[in-house]
Amino acid sequence: FFPNHLKIAIKECLISSIQQFTFVQRFSDRFITFFSPYVEIKISQYDGFQYNHAFASIETYLGEKATDKAKHLRASQVRESKDLVLKRDDTRTRDEYQGVNVWWEIETDPEGFRTYKLTFHRRSRDIVTDSYMKYIFEEGKLIEAKNKKMKLYTNNPSSSWGPNKTALWRCIDFEHPASFDTLAMDSKKKEEILNDLSAFSNGKEYYKKIGKAWKRGYLLYGPPGTGKSTMIAAMANLLNYSIYDVELTAIKDNSELRKLLIGTASKSIIVIEDIDCSLDLTGQRNNKKESFLMSWKKDKEEDNDKDKGKEENKSFVTLSGLLNFIDGIWSACGQERIIVFTTNHLAKLDPALIRRGRMDMHIELSYCTFEAFKILAKNYLDLDTHPLYTKIESLLKETNISPADVAENLMKKKSEIDADGSLNDLINALERKNTQNATVAENNKKLGYMKRFNPFRKLF
Ligand SMILES: Nc1ncnc2c1ncn2[C@@H]1O[C@H](COP(=O)(O)OP(=O)(O)OP(=O)(O)O)[C@@H](O)[C@H]1O
Numbered sequence: 156f157f158p159n160h161l162k163i164a165i166k167e168c169l170i171s172s173i174q175q176f177t178f179v180q181r182f183s184d185r186f187i188t189f190f191s192p193y194v195e196i197k198i199s200q201y202d203g204f205q206y207n208h209a210f211a212s213i214e215t216y217l218g219e220k221a222t223d224k225a226k227h228l229r230a231s232q233v234r235e236s237k238d239l240v241l242k243r244d245d246t247r248t249r250d251e252y253q254g255v256n257v258w259w260e261i262e263t264d265p266e267g268f269r270t271y272k273l274t275f276h277r278r279s280r281d282i283v284t285d286s287y288m289k290y291i292f293e294e295g296k297l298i299e300a301k302n303k304k305m306k307l308y309t310n311n312p313s314s315s316w317g318p319n320k321t322a323l324w325r326c327i328d329f330e331h332p333a334s335f336d337t338l339a340m341d342s343k344k345k346e347e348i349l350n351d352l353s354a355f356s357n358g359k360e361y362y363k364k365i366g367k368a369w370k371r372g373y374l375l376y377g378p379p380g381t382g383k384s385t386m387i388a389a390m391a392n393l394l395n396y397s398i399y400d401v402e403l404t405a406i407k408d409n410s411e412l413r414k415l416l417i418g419t420a421s422k423s424i425i426v427i428e429d430i431d432c433s434l435d436l437t438g439q440r441n442n443k444k445e446s447f448l449m450s451w452k453k454d455k456e457e458d459n460d461k462d463k464g465k466e467e468n469k470s471f472v473t474l475s476g477l478l479n480f481i482d483g484i485w486s487a488c489g490q491e492r493i494i495v496f497t498t499n500h501l502a503k504l505d506p507a508l509i510r511r512g513r514m515d516m517h518i519e520l521s522y523c524t525f526e527a528f529k530i531l532a533k534n535y536l537d538l539d540t541h542p543l544y545t546k547i548e549s550l551l552k553e554t555n556i557s558p559a560d561v562a563e564n565l566m567k568k569k570s571e572i573d574a575d576g577s578l579n580d581l582i583n584a585l586e587r588k589n590t591q592n593a594t595v596a597e598n599n600k601k602l603g604y605m606k607r608f609n610p611f612r613k614l615f
């Protein structure tokens with residue numbers, strides 16, 4: 156419709172007007188900023204990749220102190236607490252300090268990281284930068300120390316991270332009664348662990364001197380119900396550290412694992428439970444077999460769709476990603492961190508994962524010994540000794556029973572503690588287990604014999 160040269164002229168005209176508009180807008184922004192009587196200070200959640208503690212102090216201060224000034228409050232009741240907890244639910248809050256008005260605003264960037272923006276009048280610049288900021292940080296720290304509660308964090312599925320969505324970690328208050336006193340295990344081993352933990356937590360100068368990042372890895376292994384998870388809780392209670400319980404299967408790849416690591420605070424225990432079953436850490440896909448089996452099914456198309464879905468949700472965290480997580484360069488950001496792995500099958504783990512230096516201490520939690528039983532009996536029945544102890548001691552020597560099973564038998568079933576009844580329950584359980592084990596051993600023996608003397612065994 157238009158001749159070509161006219162089209163080009165219109166296009167150029169449009170481009171130049173857009174450029175002029177951008178220029179004018181940029182100029183007007185600067186003009187407004189230059190003449191604006193207000194000053195802005197921004198404090199972001201992360202300084203580079205390091206968590207910004209000033210941000211945390213501001214958040215605590217605004218959360219606690221400024222609730223009376225906020226218009227929108229969110230009320231919640233924390234377990235074990237009679238009072239309602241009020242929190243700010245505004246993105247913008249006014250605060251007043253020595254007659255000066257300031258405004259706090261929170262912004263979230265597309266990555267999901269937050270920044271506090273503080274706005275105040277130019278004439279109050281000195282008072283704000285010299286004393287108000289200092290006041291906020293100190294108040295924030297005081298409130299934090301007063302309310303210091305251990306937290307239990309777990310990672311949100313990475314598909315839900317992002318702006319206006321969830322953060323990397325979600326947390327609840329950590330209230331677990333476990334302690335090393337009530338943990339039933341060999342007393343020598345317990346003391347060794349306690350010494351190791353206290354040396355670690357007081358080792359700031361030592362780690363600096365030897366040029367090592369201030370972190371330590373523990374590998375807890377043993378059969379189910381022997382106290383691995385309980386020991387982690389006891390460690391957190393002893394050191395007053397928060398726990399980050401990492402769910403590896405909810406993490407898409409190594410870079411997301413790194414993001415999570417950077418998002419953890421100091422003075423914390425990072426836990427990966429059942430490391431042998433969490434992931435196929437070879438990082439290799441093994442879909443051929445799956446699709447072959449699928450082809451036997453009738454409604455092929457539907458299954459293929461399902462398979463695609465599975466593929467999208469699959470985690471590609473690899474062994475090398477996990478090794479980097481433990482002792483790569485990134486693991487040194489932040490301080491005073493403990494990494495704990497737990498497993499039921501030590502032999503299944505890749506030796507690279509658990510070599511000394513990565514997992515500094517290997518702790519075996521084994522079946523209940525007589526010494527461990529005595530601790531449990533003291534906890535549950537308040538007993539130091541009892542005539543049935545000799546029988547229990549000899550039964551425990553020949554029976555593999557987990558402390559969890561022993562504890563189950565000692566637990567109060569009536570309104571008052573009945574030591575005799577509980578101990579007899581335990582003896583019955585031990586004897587039952589003994590006969591079961593004997594039958595299993597007998598059957599295995601028979602099976603072995605049959606295998607050895609089976610004339611057809613070479614055919615298979
Ligand atoms: N060594 C122990 N001392 C005291 N209590 C124990 C001990 N082991 C187990 N228990 C009791 O048994 C319960 C289960 O133990 P826990 O969850 O710690 O076992 P686990 O080793 O983590 O098992 P899993 O391998 O199945 O995760 C705990 O609630 C605790 O009360």
Ligand SMILES: [Mg+2]
Binds near residue numbers: 383384385428497
């Ligand atoms: Mg456990």
